[in-house]
Amino acid sequence: MxxxxxxxxxxxxxxxxxxxxxxxxxxxxxxxxxxxxxxxxxxxxxxxxxxxxxxxxxxxxxxxxxxxxxxxxxxxxxxxxxxxxxxxxxxxxxxxxxxxxxxxxxxxxxxxxxxxxxxxxxxxxxxxxxxxxxxxxxxxxxxxxxxxxxxxxxxxxxxxxxxxxxxxxxxxxxxxxxxxxxxxxxxxxxxxxxxxxxxxxxxxxxxxxxxxxxxxxxxxxxxxxxxxxxxxxxxxxxxxxxxxxxxxxxxxxxxxxxxxxxxxxxxxxxxxxxxxxxxxxxxxxxxxxxxxxxxxxxxxxxxxxxxxxxxxxxxxxxxxxxxxxxxxSATGSMEYGAAALAADGPARLRVSDLSYAYGDFTVLHGVDFEVEPGRTVALVGPTGSGKSTLVQTFVRLVDPARGAVLVDGTDLREVARGGVSDVVSLVPQQTFLFDDTVRGNVTLGLPISDQDVWQALRLAQADGFVSALPSGLDTMVGERGTSLSGGQRQRLALARALVRRPRLLVLDDATSSVDPQVEAKILYGLRDAAAMSSASTVVVVAYRMATIALADEVVYLEHGRVADRGTHDELLARCEGYRNLVTAYEREEAEREALESDEEVSA
Missing domain, CATH: 1.20.1560.10 (ABC transporter type 1, transmembrane domain)
Incomplete structure (x- = not known):
């Protein structure tokens, strides 16, 4: 032997x-x-x-x-x-x-x-x-x-x-x-x-x-x-x-x-x-x-x-x-077509009968909805409902097991290599910054002028703290941005996406560490077509009621399926699961604010 x-x-x-x-x-x-x-x-x-x-x-x-x-x-x-x-x-x-x-x-x-x-x-x-x-x-x-x-x-x-x-x-x-x-x-x-x-x-x-x-x-x-x-x-x-x-x-x-x-x-x-x-x-x-x-x-x-x-x-x-x-020799590498997406104007997003599974565990079942160009849609759902997996399909980090994601009517699997990232940007839950300058983390090596960098920072409500840094855009942020707060890191990550002028912007709970007032300014800015040379269609995974209320429409997910969709007020009135979820978040936040207020009084 x-x-x-x-x-x-x-x-x-x-x-x-x-x-x-x-x-x-x-x-x-x-x-x-x-x-x-x-x-x-x-x-x-x-x-x-x-x-x-x-x-x-x-x-x-x-x-x-x-x-x-x-x-x-x-x-x-x-x-x-x-x-x-x-x-x-x-x-x-x-x-x-x-x-x-x-x-x-x-x-x-x-x-x-x-x-x-x-x-x-x-x-x-x-x-x-x-x-x-x-x-x-x-x-x-x-x-x-x-x-x-x-x-x-x-x-x-x-x-x-x-x-x-x-x-x-x-x-x-x-x-x-x-x-x-x-x-x-x-x-x-x-x-x-x-x-x-x-x-x-x-x-x-x-x-x-x-x-x-x-x-x-x-x-x-x-x-x-x-x-x-x-x-x-x-x-x-x-x-x-x-x-x-x-x-x-x-x-x-x-x-x-x-x-x-x-x-x-x-x-x-x-x-x-x-x-x-x-x-x-x-x-x-x-x-x-x-x-x-x-x-x-x-x-x-x-x-x-x-x-x-x-x-x-x-x-x-x-x-x-x-x-x-x-x-x-690993299989599963993505296949690409030769199609190209338009470079200007907000994108139309269509999710058609989409399903996705991790091995034998299916997390998304026949998800189907459409986002009109220039609209802001909030994806809401309890933990484990498939929101993060769904937004990963929007930028083609993963392909659905069944169904399709279409931008302007084109299946993302038919788009040429690099074509999706040219028009779609994702700001994920976990913010990652390189051990580089503020400018380097926003541009990531692209030939982008400082004027455009500052414009993206203003839109992300990050220009104020960046201006206050010792060297401004040339300030080193440390490994994973350790010299910055969580909210500051999130705003830099948002600026990184905005500076590319995406036609479709996807925010996966990307402002959770930002003050509600600042978050509102960011979302209002994103809806303002004058803030950028071309407006974006925005899909945001949200939990705060104040954030959700800013969206034109809400898609509510439960157990990997679209349980309901409509405006925030419509879902509050008719969808018990949605109402219980968003009010629970509101109660938790109110209790936290009350506790912090009591601690300040005691001090």
């Missing part, structure tokens, strides 16, 4: 190497040629040393002197082979590095592009830590064998050249030396059989440690406010210790086999010296021949290890490549 697993890993590993070789043919060829030069010059250096021993060293011992010409030629031979060998090493390492880093960069780009292509529903099923591991640790592991690969190929050239040279020099000593190669091959086979499952486990644990670390850091606020630091530390420590033990197990195997693999060529040298000494004494060979063959084996000891390095990295490479391939 273990032999079968090892064989499978070997085949998969060679296929992974084949992918890289086909992708970087020219660079790989240059690396192998450089390695071949190194291998050939290694053998040539042994021949040069043997020639120098025969023609310079031994005559010097015998006659007490040596010819200047022979000394000069020996020096040139040794220096020449050393220089060419050094050039071979430099070329091999340079081109191997270029190949490895290009493949790693290509994998990271491909994985990242795939992340962007895949719908939000796919991301919901995959933790962020795992995705980071795919783009980083797995990309590195997949192509780690490329660094020693050209040297390993050069070793094959070297072994073939050395074998020919030894056979030509002395067939008997060559046979003695060749006995060591089957032993090395057997040791490498045993080495891989032991190392493969351990390396695979270690690579998997790296991803799991990354997942826990990212989750803990991303949820730092929850961890600290609930006093869960110790529990998170214990959880991370347990997985980190598993990774430590797995890496130690890998190191233990390497520590056991490395000395043996290093010793085998040395044993070959000793065998050659023992047999060679007898043949030298009988006059069958000269001292130069013995030195040449023995020196070849001393040189081969280190390069032979390159084969072991490649084989040692193959299990990790297979795991890393398969994890990357799982992302790249």
């Amino acid at each position: 273990a032999s079968k697993v090892t064989s499978t890993v070997m085949r998969k590993g060679l296929r992974v190497l084949g992918v890289a070789i086909r992708a970087e043919k020219a660079v790989f060829t240059a690396a192998v040629l450089s390695s071949g030069v190194y291998g050939a010059m290694t053998v040539a250096s042994a021949w040069a040393l043997g020639w120098a021993t025969e023609n310079v060293v031994l005559p010097a011992f015998g006659a007490g002197e040596t010819a200047a010409g022979a000394m000069s030629l020996a020096l040139l031979l040794i220096l020449g082979t050393a220089l060419l060998k050094a050039l071979g090493v430099a070329g091999r390492r340079y081109f191997a590095g270029v190949m490895q880093y290009r493949m790693q960069a290509r994998s990271r780009r491909d994985v990242t592009r795939q992340y962007l292509r895949l719908p939000l529903a796919w991301h919901h099923r995959h933790p962020t830590g795992q995705l980071l591991s795919n783009a980083n640790a797995d990309a590195e592991a997949a192509w780690a064998p490329l660094a020693p690969l050209p040297m390993a190929v050069g070793v094959i050239v070297m072994l073939f050249t050395a074998a020919v040279a030894m056979v030509i020099t002395d067939p008997v000593l060559a046979v003695v030396g060749f006995l060591i190669f089957p032993a090395i091959a057997l040791m490498n086979l045993v080495y891989q059989r032991r190392l493969s499952p351990l390396a695979t486990r270690a690579q998997q644990l790296r991803a799991e440690v990354s997942e826990i670390a990212h989750e803990s850091f991303d949820g730092a606020l929850v961890v600290k406010t609930l006093g869960r630091e110790e529990e998170e530390t214990v959880r991370f420590r347990a997985k980190a210790e598993e990774l430590r033990d797995a890496n130690i197990a890998v190191g233990r195997v390497r520590g056991l086999f490395d000395p043996v693999l290093e010793a085998l060529p040395t044993l070959g040298v000793l065998a050659v010296l023992l047999v060679g000494a007898a043949r030298l004494e009988s006059g069958a060979i000269t001292a130069g021949v013995l030195v040449q063959v023995a020196y070849l084996f001393t040189l081969l000891a280190f390069p032979i290890r390159a084969l072991g390095w490649v084989l040692a990295e193959l299990p990790r490479a297979v795991v890393g490549y398969e994890r990357i391939h799982a992302v790249l």
